[in-house]
Amino acid sequence: MTGLRIELRRSTALWAGLLVLVSSTGMLLLITSESAAWPANSTSAVLELRLPLAYVWALVVGFAVLQGMRDSRARVTELFTATSRPGWVRLGTLASAVAGVVAVAGVLLCAGLVVKVALGGGFVSTGFVPLMVTVVLALASSVLLGLAVGRFLPHPLTVPVALVATFMVSTSAAQALEARSPDDEISRLALLTPVLDPPGSDLVTTATSVDLGQIVWFTGLGVTAFLLLAARTHLGRLAALLPVVLALTLALSIMPAKYSEVLVTDSIAGKLVCEGTVCLSQVHAASLPAVAAVGRDVLAKLSVLPDAPSEVREDTSAMAHVTAPQRDRRIVYVQSQRFPSHLTMTGDQLRLELLAGAGVAGCAGPNTFDTSGGVVRHLTAGYFNGELAGLPSDSLMWNNTRLRGEIDEAWRQFRGQPAREQLDRVVRARQMLLACEDSERVLDVLRAGR
Template structure:
């Protein structure tokens, strides 16, 4: 331990620990994001908390690689490499101490960030499963691999530009592979899923109901451990056989990875199983919400029944990207409790938001106005949505204009226009607002 303390004082390990903690905790506490709001939050559920910490490696991994590369250049840049080569202490033992100290500081920083997140999960009584353990081990392996790769680069290429270049390359590669794992991204269409899964980080968690499949986690663990072993062998020996662990890890990982990104995650805990009260169903994860949503949900279905092709049941999704997916099953009315529109809503307010629920096919204000005018028409009175201020006066103006034109028509014509507008919403075809106002004719 005394040797490690001495080595820590001679290296950048304390500074690396400080920078990683500052960047990591600053990312979570100083910036607004989904980790602070819904079920996928960093501080609410065990597995999403660990996955968010792995997602954070998109920022931390380049810092680790850059810092380790700077440390790896120490012997050559200090002009002591030839002198140290004459000492009886083998180079492997001497570099092992440096690698241990740098790797340990990076791992400690990462575990402290994870611990802060999990501490909040425990305080919030998050649903406990053991599915977070393997992703945590993969995250640790990724941190160790970053330290090893950085040290190896620094030892092989002791140039002033090596450390910043290694950091930039690590950032670019990590971000590109991370984006390749994002659903619907343009990069995903060009980068095979098996290559994207070699990333030291992970794509943004989208649901509290799923976790990486076992084969993905094991494959990533093998690849990252092999990469770490190669880095440390290069640091200690600089022989050709140093690449063998990385090659073996890659050979084991690639066959384990699924070919399609749709197979990267699974629900092995049953948290996504439906819990129903008649036609209204929520996930097991949010079973306590059923008593709140059942009444307003049934009332909403009753009002919608007057329209053709009306939904017959309500289902909950915790997928934070549901709104971008376009049309779905017309018999289902999909809601998301974690949506800022439904979060905390009860009674008639909740019923109003359920009636206004529809796929978000465009970001136009008139599209939102059409949703709320349809919901208001079903309830019999024009109701200003709670988030109207978010859109400015344009939303209320658009709603009022559409409402006035709609209510001036005979009842049968009103019904026809509302039905056509809602059909356009659900199928993402046509302009619902134009259909309501008659501008499409």
């Protein structure tokens, strides 16, 4: 313990821990907006750390490499080699000090986020634990690797090269993990880094296979780094590579190959809580009473339809940020991930949103603009509402003079038909939306074009 206290005082251990805490917290504050979803769920909060970790990871490795060069810079390498005390004991103490402090900093950082979520009235569960373990192992193993690199490559350029190389690896990994559809293949090698761009949802976490693979990999990397740090012979250094080779082989066999298998719905936070025929996720259970009242009214209005929907349910799918909304003739979905404001709207606003499309979401994917689909949503919501009104989630169309004119003209054409004909055309439009047919054809049906 005496040696550990000495290393804590004279090494960069405490500074490295402070670096992790301050830089991660600062970057998290910089990239967090008022509309961020992660403060509502402890699992999402810890997952959000993966974004600033891409930068902090490089700084930690650079600090560790600098610390690993200490003996060489002080020109005492031969002196310590000649002492009777085993080298691995002294180096183990140094490694324990630096890696231990960084690991503790990682735990404190994750714990601080969980406390923030709890104090803010968010949902706290054990789902964050695997993510925290991964973060801590990634930081600790990176420190050990940095110490080993600094010890065996004591060159003035080693620190900047290691820092830049780590940053380039993290940047490349982030790009390799980008996807536009659930079926996109991703690089398993990219998953060997602690980097991931979260989807901005409080219902999503990483799959068990990803967590397990990363834990295996970072554990093997840490063991190899420590053995390299303590090895004195070429044979010892060669043998030290065995754990990381085994870990790499096992991790790659566990890691998923498709994007849809990387992110999954949080099994705890995403579990549905129901009030009658209206269901929301546990993380949004506080909004259930208000949504349930609106949901029952929506189902009553939609009951005039043949084969009318019988349930209102939150869409908790993990791929909601890259796919078109779910559709089911029996279910009216609350699109909380695509439109987080759905859960904070007034009752009248949410009613309009759920009635749009006759209870069926549009077919357009995220980050797309479908003019015809927007007009269809306004017309169908207006039909059940009794009058035309703006949809809060599509305020651009409602406030734009030209687009508003298209909505008003289509509304006049639609309302100019007999009442029975209006209902028949809404029914046909709903069937076409369920089949995800072209939005222009759906609009043509409502305008009595065919």
